Amino acid sequence: MIDLRFYFKFFLVLTGIIIIGSLILPEKISFFSFVPQKILANKENEFTLLLIGKSGEGYIGGENTDSLIIAHLVLDKQSKIYLIPIPRDLVVFDKNNNLTKINQLYALKEIDTLLQKASAYSGLEIKNYFVYDLHFILGLAETLGGIEVKLDQPVIDAASFYTIYPGKRILKGDDLELVLRSRYYPEGDFQRIKNQMAVIEGFKNKFLNLSWSDKIKILKFVLANRHHWQTNLNQETIYFLLNKSQEVREAKIKVILLTTREKFLKSGYFTIGNTEGVYGIYPSLGIDDYNSIQNYILAELKSD
Secondary structure, X not given: OOOHHHHHHHHHHHHHHHHHHOOOOEOOOOOEOOOOOOOEOOOOOEEEEEEEEEOOOOOOOOOOEEEEEEEEEEOOOOOEEEEEEOOOOEEEEOOOOOEEEHHHOOOOOOHHHHHHHHHHHHOEOOOEEEXXXXXXXXXXXXXXXXXXXXXXXXXXXXXXXXXXOOEEEEEOHHHHHHHHHOOOOOOOHHHHHHHHHHHHHHHHHHHOOOOHHHHHHHHHHHHHOHHHEEEOOOHHHHHHHHHOHHXXXXXXXXXXXXXXXXXXXXXXXXXXXXXXXXXXXXXXOOEOOOHHHHHHHHHHHHOO
């Protein structure tokens, strides 16, 4: 018999993490680099999860990951949740030492490689993941009756020129999908990441003020849409999160976003597979050399 109370608590905590945690200019490539990365193991009250968002069934390239966000939880008396987005255009070496984009690793069924790259990028030990598709996020917003999102730039559909103007907007359905997926900005994918962070904030605000009836609706939705998400979280980890549910709820959020402006990342054009001139992002020190990025992220973690 299914223990509904257990699943109820688990999905509320997990959905909270997802919501809180889920919820670029050409230069010549200078050199490739193979540098061993230093990985910082999680401490007793820390937990790190890779949130993997994909478009899903019905979309071209639906298994490619549109969103990669590292959620690092420090759950003590002054709890914090650090969100570290990884650019989807980041160029990496796959397990066969071939160039690819990090957003293609999941589609290539290289989840272990993806976790290794996320660990190398951040300097954090990442063993756990949660994968969700667009149907899951849009359905969740619909179940909640829409979410309030504050946009700092207009969001424009490149085909129809339909525009969502800056300011506070209640988003769901097609409008929410446009905000999550549009990349047509001077900053390209980095502005899309910022919009995703605004959506996360909207989800968080909604989630923390749910009535019991809304919580039950969410649980029913999550259980009914099991084929739209997957995770490798084990029972021990689930119980750890359940025991820390109050700390998760009270945690302050900090976003650590690196762009080409900070000089940690560069952009250029690559030959990937049989395709030439593929646009991508790479570390300033060289492909797969994340030492300066790690140092910056770890300094941000220690500064609070």
